[in-house]
Amino acid sequence: MSNDTPSGDSTSTSTTTTSSQWHLVARPHGEPVPSDVALRTVDLPPLGEGEVRVANEFLSVDPYMRGRMNDVPSYVPPFRLDEPMTGGAVGRVVESRSSDLPVGTAVSHNDGWRDVAQGPAKAFSRVEELPGVSLSVHLGALGLTGLTAYTGLTRIAGLKEGDVVFVSGAAGAVGTMVGQIARLRGASRVIGSAGSAEKVALLTSKYGFDAAFNYRDGDVLGQLQAAAPDGIDVYFDNVGGDHLSAAFETLNRFGRIAVCGAIGAYNATGAEQGVTGTTRIVTRSLRVEGFTMGDHWDLAPEFAAEVGPAFADGRFVFDETVVDGLDNTFDAFVGLLRGQNVGKMVVRL
Amino acid sequence: MSNDTPSGDSTSTSTTTTSSQWHLVARPHGEPVPSDVALRTVDLPPLGEGEVRVANEFLSVDPYMRGRMNDVPSYVPPFRLDEPMTGGAVGRVVESRSSDLPVGTAVSHNDGWRDVAQGPAKAFSRVEELPGVSLSVHLGALGLTGLTAYTGLTRIAGLKEGDVVFVSGAAGAVGTMVGQIARLRGASRVIGSAGSAEKVALLTSKYGFDAAFNYRDGDVLGQLQAAAPDGIDVYFDNVGGDHLSAAFETLNRFGRIAVCGAIGAYNATGAEQGVTGTTRIVTRSLRVEGFTMGDHWDLAPEFAAEVGPAFADGRFVFDETVVDGLDNTFDAFVGLLRGQNVGKMVVRL
Structure with a gap:
């Protein structure tokens, strides 16, 4: 990438004129396979007035992308066949015809799954570069991931001081933030589940969970x-299925469940396993609510103000699983679906 | 009963000095059987200062009572073995040592499952006698039953004008009120399920439902x-199980479920059938909330003010299944659990 143009200059000497992009070429059945996608290099048109060109530095891979590979209506529209896939990314402006975003500006945006993105400046958001912290933090702990944890705990589950909080998929990008935000907000006990002994150990040793267990040991x-x-008051659900059944059995009166995902079901092709314990919804006056972030962007400023300082002074920690190289993006995504990540999974270009 | 004492007189000439009461003598396994209960006649002590004696005219039998027969913690404590069961009742004061409730006053209270009740006047609530309307209306449409429907639709499900509303067990006491209150509040379409062709016909011909179906025909x-x-926006759940699964599949984005009961599960002794479709909670941003009336009495004045006039001017109708005789109270209760009622089930003494 080129960063030798004076900030504010609306032209650029960059010679980046192609973009290598991952296209969806077939809709997966169950777990995606390599023949479902193709990496293609396309020529980029010259920048129009008000547009910028961005060299991506990190790409995000997220579970919700699996849903977009299906041709069914959902809270985000399906990816189109033979077009580049999209997703979170952070990068730096390498060519600009917008005075709002001069060359060199660090930005986050949604044109991931490629090495070079370009478009109107308003599609790119300037991000703060924190000393000693990778730009990728804006794809996770201080980005959508952290905001997801914050929204689920505060607005959806109505977390109160003294609550016992349980989160499934706790070693994932959202889960580690759920645990730390719950603690910041005065939870009396924070419990997590994860899919390996290594992840379970990290939850208590690094992320401050009071207790954790390996759901692959069975008997959730x-x-x-x-x-x-003493039971639980709040359950932050990332997996559904047997975890949801177990939560119903364990929630105290007036317990709340924030349903954020059902990663265990995304690849399901067989008969759905039903959720048990639902009679507790009435006998214990439980509330269960699903949410997706498109409806809750308004919380972003409050989140940044409350949680940002906890990163700045080292009270919060976060983990990343970094995979190098655009060529490995698809493998990183499949690995994520298999649970091969600790913390936020990103691809470094 | 005696009603020959001038109103306001704090003494009485009543000679009612015994009470015949249904006792729980064994905890049922599955459907209750006659040997689980016993009808016993006990002597009543003389009235203390501030107490009243009430001859019950109607007793309420309700699904939640089955839960109280189990020795497990729930939102209402279990019935005690070898003691009289309790439940809703309406009657008339026949002896009084309280100037608040003179002889002849119509009252509702919770000492049902017996012919004569007595205790402190504050345990009995004066009810309005409506011309041409049975006193039993205060056990149902204008009592706890109607308030339950109102609470679930308004406070829990947040019913909005134009919503499509579905209620299961729609021919039951709560269900018929749900349909009519939904209509009163501007629902665009009201759909009910019931367990017989006769009930289904009543829903559309008498209670103003737009559509109804018989869940015993299968394929809910x-x-x-x-x-x-066009899907549904609100589901008022009285039965759980396959209805809850079907609702998840049918709810529109931001749909709400008010969970009032799971009558189908109360007698369950085998393995619980799981609820499917729960991944829609997140993909459609659904909210599911259970409630019990102990937490929502504060809505009673608002309910009476809004719904009372609809009875007075004939806009609302209600059905009762009346069983005669204290001796038949237990059979009426089992019949209720089997769905042998249309509208509110009461026992007339």
């Missing part, structure tokens, strides 16, 4: 109840 | 979707 209900002798 | 999902070509 028994393990949860052992970790929560 | 298919029948619901045929009745709701």
